[in-house]
Amino acid sequence: TGPARIANSSVLDAANGQPPRLVLELEEVDEATFARAIGTDNRPMLKPSLADSSPPAALAAASPNPLAVRPPPTTPAGAPAAPNAPADTRPVVVIDPGHGGIDYGTQGGEIPEKNLVLAFGQALRDRLERAGKFRVVMTRDDDTFIPLGDRVRIAQKQGAALFVSIHADALPRGEGDAQGATIYTLSDKASDVEAERLAEAENRADLIGGVNLTEEPADVADILIDLARRETRTFSNRFARVLMNDMKTAVHMHKRPLKSAGFRVLKAPDVPSVLVELGYVSNKGDMGNLVSEAWRSRTADAMARAIDVFLTKRVANAGAERPEKPAPARAKP
Template sequence: MASRANHRVFRGGVLLCAAALLCSSAGTGRAAEDAAPNLAASSFPVASEVRLAGDAKQTRFVLDLDRPIQFRAFALADPYRVVVDIPQVNFQLKAGAGTAGRGLIKAFRYGLVMPGGSRLVFDLTGPAKIANSYVLAAANGQPPRLVLELEQVDRTTFVQSLGAESRPELKPAISDTVAAIVPVKPNAADKPATPTDTRPVVVIDPGHGGLDNGTQAGGTNEKELVLGFGLALRDRLEKSGKYRVVMTRTDDTFIPLTDRVKVARTHAAALFVSIHADALPRREGDAQGATIYTLSDKASDAEAERLAETENKADAIGGVNLTEEPTEVADILIELAQRETRTFSNRFARLLMGEMKTTVRMHKHPLKSAGFKVLKAPDVPSVLVELGYVSNKGDLELLVSENWRNRTAGAMSQAIDTFLAKRLATAGAAN
């Protein structure tokens, strides 16, 4: 008996330590549900046109603006990239801008990375240095322009150029740049539930956003599909009045994976549901139907491994990965805390499959597992739902259907009710 009691005390201490370790890091992070300031798009600088010139030795990038802006540019290695952080910009570039490169620039992406801050990320063909970067004022009938000039260098020169000052922390730099432009007001949803509100917290995480479009097919972006579905599910759950529902994003904003996890932990969530839509490359054939993923160190199959690897690259798409890897000791503590959580996650996944299969076309292997970063909150049951394949014509027709979305949201809502029934009973008794 004494040995068993000691074991319970040790296990409780381990869980508290793991929670304390992660909470200490979460305290420095931005709550990912920051709502963009309620300002008209016209209040932001407008980027209207972009041009590339040069060759494999020297390449110039020019962005036309309607007013001068501040910026910060730096390079990153492995893969070779250049990142330019700017205040929030209303991008009005032609469709397909950035998909084709020139010279040292293989391709580039752009979009919102946080309220008040946008980013340009250039994928390079090889090591290159920023030879010059500046903003030109309007003159001779030309608008203000942001100019970036790149020059080819060897890897040794490139690596030597990556001093600490070239890789500053993103958040302080963005804050310093845009603070005088637009103050970001805290949102009530960023605060943890008050002690008087004992309803379970459900976090809905629409994948991708901002400069991360996710999968694309037929002119449709995954980030738009899953945001629409996430908002529909939120409305369904909120209408019941049973839950506090928190969204990791409610607009087209890029949210790092680690921030999505922190939202769930900050709010002591009872459940975390990440919403996505998959796509298969043409060479890999066709697939259809919804799939539900849970966290595992070893992928259940090759497709699950491919998807996890793709999704885990989302932070790199943002240009710089701000994740601080835990120490070896923290890894051990977190793993202990995750064991029980994974059991609950698997239980919810099975419940969700049971509800969805009555109304939704499911994948031939609907339950899978892999090492998704976004599912790694050690004390929050978490699943990632792939609603279907945008690469499949039939699935895509369903994904854009409001009727299908409502039926699927209803099935998910029912599974959440069943899973959290005990928590709901406890909350009811407390009230």
């Protein structure tokens, strides 16, 4: 959105089924520095317009229900408000479509997970924004790779009241079949072997994206888990139950719909967070749902209702807990 320069560049070797990648690290600079760097001090700066950019490509056209990935809104999330505009005090809901960019996520057919969850995240965003009760922020609104830590920081920077990460799962070949949506919360110990497997797979996303995690101390994950406040975990678990009750009226749920594991993306100590696996791309029925606009709309409606119920009650409770201002003392006659 403004002038920048290349601060560093490197080439990563092919890994995890992905080709070699050229990595460019950009840093923001002022216009004068940018102009000097390219030798155009006297040339007027041209500022990019979102309207001039090409919209993202549609999802696989071969799908019977192709999902069109919509371009981002003309006003980016987090843009400064107009002068003298009243502050937006609505609770912030952060929607986090998993994966993106070179991280395709799970692939069970022609449409990769990153596209399926982005389309659903956009549908949920639109549903919440129509109600007008919450300010919705997307961690990504296009095919961009976002490191796991940055997704958490977006929620914290926005002062989010709720963080909802959207994914789709798949069972490895030869390990049977599974079906239905599952809701995950953070815990030190995985609730079962499958939850542990999924958390390990999702937590490797940064390795696929080329983020160097080796510089972090080995105990960082343990420290982050220890910092997770008891109150935040309580709210996360409470929302997970509310979400399950609303979703099961609209969609098929996994036989064990509530699980927990050490997902890095859920580790904001001050933001109630859940990770929703919409279904299994390895299951034909679930995959058919994931590409169905009717299913997506119905599921987004159910999730929006749960968010509304949870946050409305939490805001009301927070207001009730505020101490009343003492009445001014009256002068004695």
